[in-house]
Amino acid sequence: MATNPVIDVDRLGATYGTFQAVQDLSFQVERGELYALLGTNGAGKTSTLEVVEGHRTATTGSVRVLGAAPTDRRAVRPRTGTMLQESGFAPELTVAETVRLIGRLSGREDSAERVLGLVGLTRKAETRVAQLSGGEKRRLDFATAVYGRPELLFLDEPTTGLDIRSRDALWETVEQLRADGTTIVLTTHYLEEAQQHADRVGLMHGGTLQREGTVAELTRSLPASIRFSLPPGAATPPRQAVPLEDRSWAIETFELQRDLKQLLDWAAASKVELDGLSAAPTRLDDVFRAVGTDPAVPAPR
Amino acid sequence: MLPIAKSELVQVLRDRAVLITSLLMPLAASAFFIGFRDVFAGIGSLGYVAAVLVFTIAAFSLYVTTVTTLAGRRQSLFLKRLRSTAAGDAAILTGLVLPVTVIALVQVAVIVTTFAVVGGTPADVLLFVVAAVATFAMMLALGIGTAGVTTSPEHAQVTTLPLSLGTIAVASWVGITGTQDLAELKRIMPGGAATELMVGAWNGGLALGDALLLLVPTAAWVVVAITIAAKMFRWEPRR
Incomplete structure (x- = not known):
């Protein structure tokens, strides 16, 4: 205070x-x-x-x-x-x-x-x-x-x-x-x-x-995100990756650097090209959206 | 207060619509009454013509312009802007209405003096001035109150009609028919007692006791108008 x-x-x-x-x-x-x-x-x-x-x-x-x-x-x-x-x-x-x-x-x-x-x-x-x-x-x-x-x-x-x-x-x-x-x-x-x-x-x-x-x-309260796409027939990525649509994957993480390195290591070892790779830290927009859509937050009376 | 009054005067002088409403229209109406003073004196008296001149200026130059100005300043959020400074509400309001009031007072002084020169001087100048000033105070306060229910300068053309025309109608009714009949009703109407005072002061023959009695409803209307203004005036547009 x-x-x-x-x-x-x-x-x-x-x-x-x-x-x-x-x-x-x-x-x-x-x-x-x-x-x-x-x-x-x-x-x-x-x-x-x-x-x-x-x-x-x-x-x-x-x-x-x-x-x-x-x-x-x-x-x-x-x-x-x-x-x-x-x-x-x-x-x-x-x-x-x-x-x-x-x-x-x-x-x-x-x-x-x-x-x-x-x-x-x-x-x-x-x-x-x-x-x-x-x-x-x-x-x-x-x-x-x-x-x-x-x-x-x-x-x-x-x-x-x-x-x-x-x-x-x-x-x-x-x-x-x-x-x-x-x-x-x-x-x-x-x-x-x-x-x-x-x-x-x-x-x-x-x-x-x-x-x-x-x-x-x-921003610390929300995870950062990693996005990428895999070519057809590629091996399954690390376990924390979640499949999205059209061969796209996402990783939500509070350890961005560690998980990004792990992903790149896996891609190199697997000889896989990660298309459209992006790694974005959590932004204020994400916190704002989370607050605006949180069902626990009461609507204005 | 003075910086606001100065800026308001600059705005009035640069705004043609306000200039026409507050200067030309009352001047034209006054010229008409003075030009046909014998006709109007025949209907009522010279005192009646003088009272109508005062009410014409008070209604159009002062009342309508006050409502239009305040509604416009509120609509454009200029009032809110002024209230975000260190200026107090009383200083802001006084500064805003001061130029309009001074312009109207100068107008009425010039017009009534002109009328006195061509039509004869009033029997009791001081009493006439007191009645005219009370009329101005009432119309100014009513203008501030009416601005509270007026959303824009355009809307002022509607909201000011009842009181501007109504007070001139009361002045004409009292001035033409006198107060032999329905005296109490005429005296408690807005501007009724003030008109009787002005007519008596101009024509003469009004006893001091009667004049003092007529000052009571005149002053009461000033108090009522100020109370209405204090209750109805708003600084920001309604949400």
Whole structure:
């Protein structure tokens, strides 16, 4: 358990009418950490994030952000930057006017020119927001979030709609912020981004936290896989291989290196060519799928 | 609050639809009433014309524009964006409605002054101003409340009709027929007592005691409208 967490969520419950979106959810985010909150559609992560961001109050449980209630805007907001899932800008304002307005209201000091330079929108500074593309609006959103180098940054689907260069540039900036000690909470549907950048991951399903840990800890719970095909008439492969269809075989293993070597040794000894050989470590996607299809996990009510 | 008000003013000035609704339409209507003031004074009185001018500006420049603006800002999630900053709810709301309110107040001041120049000055300027300000406060609060049940700027064209036309109708009813009959009913309707105050203040002959009595329902409607606004206003679109 963290001693002085930046975010402390304790037995959170969020209800809309009779619909329980989140129940009994607890997690903590430590200073300087990038915590990815992931989940299936309707898992409750948006509801959770809205409570943590202070846009909604908890039905039950408690949430502390930077030691204060998240709804205490004067205490929390000057120290937090928020990139919302949807942009929410005034279409008639220019890009520079938007950054100055939101930046000034954030209570932090910075220059619009600097943050627009960070996201590659300097040349669009005098363009009205209504004339921006979807990707440019996301970059503007990111610019307002990082204005004044906040201690805590919420990134809600930050790269949706961004091309690969913009995506790389955004992550480069995020990594710089992390190096400066910024704490980051990320939600995304791009699991490879979470796998690559997150220190810890929380996986939500059915309104509760189903798994939590580092990527290594989460992937360790599921086997890696080896796939290959055998030519007609080939000898039977090692006993841990399971036949699939059309002469294909699979090995699910927690000892990838050992079993792969054993397979290659067998192929060499048997003079067998392994067609389409692939060996893949367990990825976050596999953990995500396992959580999403686990019959023991309750569906949202 | 001031940065929000400044950005809102910029947006109003750049949005032709809002400019037409909040500036041109009320100005055209006011020019019509002032141009035909003798006809309307014959139906009611000069005080009636003055009251209708105030209600026309309050209904279209202030009320309709407030509803349209707030519904649009909520629909585009701009309100949510502002609430993700350190600004408080009161500062956000005040900043959003301040430019519209100031524009409407300037309009009514110019139009009523013009009417006074061509039609004669009111008997009690202070009382007229008090009644006009109370009317503006009521319409502003009703606008914030109506925005709570308005999903988009387009929807505002429907949701604002009952109150915008209704208050002008009440002002006309009270201004033309007076309060000899159905006095209590007319005075408890939104804008009814305020109209009687404005007519009396303009034409003269309203005793101080009567004026103070008429201020009670006028102020009560301001309180009711603020209560409605506090209960009905929403910051985010319904899910």
